[in-house]
Amino acid sequence: MLWLFLLPLQAVVLVILHFCFAFSRLLALLRQLSPFPRNSSTSSPLAPTVYEIEEARKRWKKTPRKLSVLFAVGKRWNVASWRRGSKDKEEQVEVAKLASDIGRLVKWSDQLGIEELSLYDERGILDRQAQSIASSLSTSCIILQPLAESPAGFQSFKIATTTRRLAKLKESTDTSPTRAEVDSGCGVSDSGGDGAVSPPPPSSLLINLLSRRAGRPQLARVAQELAHGVRKRTYKSESLTTGVVEEKVEKGTFAEPDLLLVLGGPYLRLRGFPPWQIRLTEMYHHPSPDWLPPPTLAWPVLRRALDLYGGAQMRLGR
Amino acid sequence: MVLPWNLWDLISTSSNDPPDSHLPLSSFLLAYVPKSLHPALRNLLIRSLRLGPRPQHVAFIMDGNRRSARERSLPVRVGHEEGFEALKRVLSFLLKLEIPHVTVYAFSIENFNRDPLEVEALMDMARLRLVEICEKGALLDRHGVQIRVLGRTDLLPPDVQESCARAEAMTANNSKGILNFCCPYTSQEEMATAIKRTATSAQDPETITEATVSSNLYTSASPPLDILIRTSGVSRLSDFLLWQASEDAVLHFIPPNWPDIGVVDVLPPLLQYQAESTTRALGRWLSPSSWSSSRSTKVE
Numbered sequence: 008m009l010w011l012f013l014l015p016l017q018a019v020v021l022v023i024l025h026f027c028f029a030f031s032r033l034l035a036l037l038r039q040l041s042p043f044p045r046n047s048s049t050s051s052p053l054a055p056t057v058y059e060i061e062e063a064r065k066r067w068k069k070t071p072r073k074l075s076v077l078f079a080v081g082k083r084w085n086v087a088s089w090r091r092g093s094k095d096k097e098e099q100v101e102v103a104k105l106a107s108d109i110g111r112l113v114k115w116s117d118q119l120g121i122e123e124l125s126l127y128d129e130r131g132i133l134d135r136q137a138q139s140i141a142s143s144l145s146t147s148c149i150i151l152q153p154l155a156e157s158p159a160g161f162q163s164f165k166i167a168t169t170t171r172r173l174a175k176l177k178e179s180t181d182t183s184p185t186r187a188e189v190d191s192g193c194g195v196s197d198s199g200g201d202g203a204v205s206p207p208p209p210s211s212l213l214i215n216l217l218s219r220r221a222g223r224p225q226l227a228r229v230a231q232e233l234a235h236g237v238r239k240r241t242y243k244s245e246s247l248t249t250g251v252v253e254e255k256v257e258k259g260t261f262a263e264p265d266l267l268l269v270l271g272g273p274y275l276r277l278r279g280f281p282p283w284q285i286r287l288t289e290m291y292h293h294p295s296p297d298w299l300p301p302p303t304l305a306w307p308v309l310r311r312a313l314d315l316y317g318g319a320q321m322r323l324g325r
Numbered sequence: 326m327v328l329p330w331n332l333w334d335l336i337s338t339s340s341n342d343p344p345d346s347h348l349p350l351s352s353f354l355l356a357y358v359p360k361s362l363h364p365a366l367r368n369l370l371i372r373s374l375r376l377g378p379r380p381q382h383v384a385f386i387m388d389g390n391r392r393s394a395r396e397r398s399l400p401v402r403v404g405h406e407e408g409f410e411a412l413k414r415v416l417s418f419l420l421k422l423e424i425p426h427v428t429v430y431a432f433s434i435e436n437f438n439r440d441p442l443e444v445e446a447l448m449d450m451a452r453l454r455l456v457e458i459c460e461k462g463a464l465l466d467r468h469g470v471q472i473r474v475l476g477r478t479d480l481l482p483p484d485v486q487e488s489c490a491r492a493e494a495m496t497a498n499n500s501k502g503i504l505n506f507c508c509p510y511t512s513q514e515e516m517a518t519a520i521k522r523t524a525t526s527a528q529d530p531e532t533i534t535e536a537t538v539s540s541n542l543y544t545s546a547s548p549p550l551d552i553l554i555r556t557s558g559v560s561r562l563s564d565f566l567l568w569q570a571s572e573d574a575v576l577h578f579i580p581p582n583w584p585d586i587g588v589v590d591v592l593p594p595l596l597q598y599q600a601e602s603t604t605r606a607l608g609r610w611l612s613p614s615s616w617s618s619s620r621s622t623k624v625e
Contacts, residue, residue, distance in 0.1 A: 021373040283516065
C-alpha cells in the first residue's frame, strides 16, 4: 500500500518541477518582451545609426564574413489560416515581413563588411517567393541580381544597390528632401541642387535563399548521382572515396557560415537547415514562443548574436 | 526492521551502484540540504521524472575537460580523467531514467593534432576505461546497454582498436539501449561515408531518399536525436551529429565544464522535452485536424 503514498508524492514533485520550469521561462519571456529595453543605447531598434553600428563593432574581436539567418516562421498563427482559401494571403503577409527583415539585414551587413548572407526558412517561403521578395526590396533601393541557380538546390543573388548612398542620405542632417533626392531614382546619379553625385560602387554582398531542398535532400541527390555514376561505371566502387563525395557535395554550394542566427521558436532547433555547412558555425538563438507572431529582426537581436561571435574562441580540435 | 522494498529504495542509494557514480545535485539551493539526504532526493527525482515522457536519444559534446583542469592549475590529463568519471555519472543518471540511447563525442579526428602527450593520455583512457564500464556487473551490464565505438577506428592505435572491439563484444548481447562512443569521429566524414555506402549499395538509384542516406549513418541503430547538450558554454556543434541535429533535435549550450556537470544542468533539457511532448499530445487530442507543429510544416 506504500506505493499508493509514494506515487502521488512523485507526481507532486514532477508538477512542482514543471511549475518552476514554466515560471522561469515565463519570466525570461516577460523580460524579453518588456517595453523597457535592457540596453537603451540604441535610438531605434529597427534603424540604428551608422555611429551606433560602428561603436558596437569596436567591441568585437572579429565580425563574421558569412552570416546565416534561420527565420523560424513556425506554425501558422495568423487568424487567416483558419479560413479556407486564405493560405495565399497568409503567405503574402509572411513574405512582406521577411522582405522587411531582409532589407534591414542587407543594410546592416553592408555596413559591417559581411560578404555572404544565407537566409533560410523551413517552409520554403524564401525559395518560392524569391521574385516577390526581390520586388519588395527594390522599393527600398536594394536591387537583387539573380545569379545562375546553384546545382546545390538554392538561389543566389548579387546586390546592385545604393544602400551606402541610402545610408548617407539617412545620416544627413538636412532632413528636408532636396529636389535631387525627390527626383532621382535608385542608383541614378543626382543632378541639380548641389551638382552631380556619382553613385557608390555596388555592394559585393552575396545573398543565398535557402530552403529544405538545399539540406538533406541535396545530400540524397548527391548519393543518387554517384549511384548513377557507379552503375554507368563512371566511378568504380573502390575509387569512390569520401574525398570524392566531399568534393561533389561542396561543388556549387554556399560557404560555411561563421555565425547562424536562429530567429524565433521557443527552443534552438535547426528545422532542416543544411547540415553539411554548419560544421564550425557559431549559433545564437533569439527565442520566441510559437503562439506569438514570428519576431522581427531588430538591431539589438543581431548585435547580441555578433557579441557572441565577437567573443568566441576557435580551437579547431587543438 | 525490514522496510517495504519501495520505501527503502526511495531513501537509500541504489545498492548496486558505486558511491561515486551519482550525478551531483549541484545547486546553490541544495547546498542547504545535508549531503546524506542527496541520494534520497536523487532517487525521488528520478522516479518523478519517470512518470512523464522521456527522450529516446540524447547526445553530449563533452567539452571543457582541459579548461576545468587549467582553472584549478591541474594537469590536462586529470581533466580528462575527471571527464570520464563525469561520463559515468551522467550515463548512470540517464540509464536510471530509462533513456536508452546516448551518444557522446569522445574524440574528434581533428584532436590528433593536439599535443602528443595529451593524445597518448586519451588513448590510455580508451585502452583501459572502456572495458571497465563494460565488465560484468559494471554500468552498461547492469542496465543492459551495448557500446558501439563509432568513427574512423582504423586511425586508432592497434591495441586501442582491440580494446574497443573487446568492449563491443562484451556488450553485444545487451539489447535495452546503445551507448554510441564517437571516437575518432567527425560528422562530415560520417555523412560522406553514408553517401558513399548509399551510392555503392543501392539497387536502383531512383529509390534513394534522405531515409536511405540516414540508414547508412554510424548512428543508424539509434532513433532520431531528441536532445543535444554541449558543455563549457561554447555554442557550436564542432562537426558532431550535424545530420542528426539538423531537424527536430533541441540544442542546449550550457555553461559548466563537462567534469562539473550536475543534475541541475541536465534537468532543464529533460523538463523541456516533457513539457513539449505533453503539449503536443494534448494539442493532437484536442484538435487533431488543425494542429500544426514544427514537425508538420515541412514543405519539400
